[in-house]
Amino acid sequence: MVSGTPPPAPPAPRPTPPVPLDTCARIEAVGKAESSSDDRGRSVLSFLVSGLVHAVLMIVLATLVAVSLPGNRWDGSLILSASVDEPELERELMITATPSVNTVRRHDTHLPLPPAPVPDVDLYPELPPSEKPTMQLGDISLWPAEWGNLVHPLMGGGLEGRFNRAGRSGDGASDESEAAVERGLWWLVAHQRPDGSWNFDHREGNCRGLCRNPGTNTSTTGATAIALAPFLGAGYTHLNGQHAETVRRGLYYLQTRAVTTSNGIDLREGTMYAQGLASIVLCEAYAMTKDGDLKDLAQGALDFIEYAQAKNGGWRYELQEPGDTTVTGWQLMALKSGEMAGLRVRSPTMYMVNDFLDTVQSEEGAKYGYQDPSPRPATTAIGLLCRMYLRWPRSHPGLMGGVHYLDELGPSENNIYFNYYATQVMHHWQGSEWKRWNDRMRDYLVRTQSNQGHENGSWYFEHNHSGEGGRLYNTAMAIMTLEVYYRYMPLYRDSWKE
Ligand SMILES: [Zn+2]
Known part of the structure; x- marks a missing residue:
């Protein structure tokens, strides 16, 4: 399976132009009229400078396109088992999309401080005493009134558990799993780049190639967002905790990569996957801190997702292209994070x-396909989680059937993508199915975490095209899977009794 699927043909590929890291640079829209009419000379100068900047950008873009396409895409999607063939999923999450180029302007608000130099992290620190943040989440509007009768009042699903990890331990975490989360985060710290970003090719900098399995995908917004998400999931924000600077x-890096368009803030770097993940991170960071510097950025990212939605209700590679389940799953989670942030x-x-979702479901919504109802395990887990967030009641026959299906499948040995989604489904479901799932999933991840050399604290599962996301992707997903007890509160916590 690893080499059995031909690489997908790129759909009209052209990545969003990566822009140099001058965070104060403002690159005005092509053809946008100067608004000032009282200084024609300045306007002409502006035009000349703008032309020069665009010429340079075109050269940079051409170079990047030449070196990055078509071989460096990561589908981001890993399949349940070798016996399940889900080829389309393999091309999904990291596929290049056509950029919106009508306006290009760098987002120019600032987080308070520029990036500091990356410390040469000791990869073998005494594991910090497990600090259990006790800060209470602020007053977050969890369920805006305008949802009205579309949904029921939110029963759970919030972020407050992140600030009370110890209090959530009764939900199934163990001392070993909590230690694994901390070790995983330290591995991420050690592989952050000097500009604050992460790269799926994690070897740059302090690593010096000591860790195997570098990813090949080049989306730095995707890599940075997926690396940041586990910190937030454990309650560490830029304003509190030992990882605040990281x-x-x-x-800050995500902010420097934000491209303001007339339809919102574009963080794709060529992939809607990155847009979804970056939006999740910005919304959650804002929700957890109410830091006003993040609000417009997070809102703009959500606006862009809404703009990109297809008429059939989903998302895919291209803006407004009829959707598929995997890309749609990330965008819905981003929108839900936005809701939580108010x-x-x-x-x-x-x-x-x-x-x-109605167009890709089967068995009354118990199973889900990719772009049609042909059911697959990974898309089923995604579809079920989406339905839960869209307020299907726990008594819905589709949810009951779907959870039974996942319960019978059990966790995968090497598909972290399936495990990440299915674990969330089972956690929201709770009950004996959750206990059964968690006992296997938690201890399996604890056992498979590396404790060797520079790889100490990371994970890598060889599976299909997992090499494109590499060790960074696998590690981030494994950490978040082990954060399930507190990362999002159970949606049905008031309605299940056994
Ligand atoms: Zn390393």
Whole structure:
């Protein structure tokens, strides 16, 4: 299976132009009229400078396109087992999309401080005493009133558990799994780049290639977002906890890569996957801190997701291209994070996701396919999680059937993508199915975490095209899977009794 699937043909590939890291640079829209009419000379100068900047950008872009396509894409999607063939999934999450080029302007607000130099992290630190942040999450509007009768009042699913990890331990975490989370985060710290970003090719800098399995995908917004998410998931923000500086530098980097368009803030670097993940991170960081510097950025990222939604309610490679389940899953999670942060998400956007899911479901919504109802394990886990966030009641026959299906499958040995989604489904479900799942999943991840050399604290599961996301992707997903007890509170916590 690893080499059995031919590489997918790129759909009209052209990555969003990566822009040099001058965070104060403002690259005005092509053809956008100068608004000032009282200084024609300055306007002409501006035009000349703008032309020069664009010429340079075109050269940079051409170079990047030449060196990055078509071989360096990571589908990001890993399949349940060798016996399950889900070829389309393999091309999904990291596929290049056509950029929106009508306006290009760097987002120019600032997090308080520029990136500091990366410390030469001791990869063998005494594991810090397990600090259990006790800070209470602020007053977060979890369920805006405009949702009205579309949904029921939110029963759970919030972020407050992140600040009370010790209090959530009764939900299934162990001392070993919590230590694994901390070790995993330290591995991420050790592989952050000097500009605050992460790269799927993690070897740059202090690593010096000591860790195997570098990824090949080149999306730095995707890599940075997926690396930041586990810090937030464990309660570490840019304003609190021992990883504050790491998180702040990462958020700062995302900010420098934000491209303001007339339809919102584009963080794709060529892939809607990165847009979804970066949006999740920005929304959650804002929700957890209420840091006003993040609000416009997070809102703009959500706006862009809404703009990119297809008429069938889903998302895919291209803007407004009829959707598929995997790309759609990341965008819905981003929109839900925005809701939790009290940001603006239009009700029709969410409602249309249900319409899309209707087109790929089977067995009354127990199973889900990729772009049609042919069921597959990974897309089933995604579809079920989406339905849960879209307020299907626990008594829904589709959810009951789907959970039974996942329960019978059990965790995968090498598909971290399936495990990440299915673990969340089972955690929201709770009950004996959750206990059964967790006992296997948690201890398997604890056992498979590396404790060797510079790889100490990381994971890598060889599976299909997992090499494109590499060790960084596998590690981030494994950490978040082990954070399930507190990363999102169970959605049905008040309704299940056994
Ligand atoms: Zn390393």
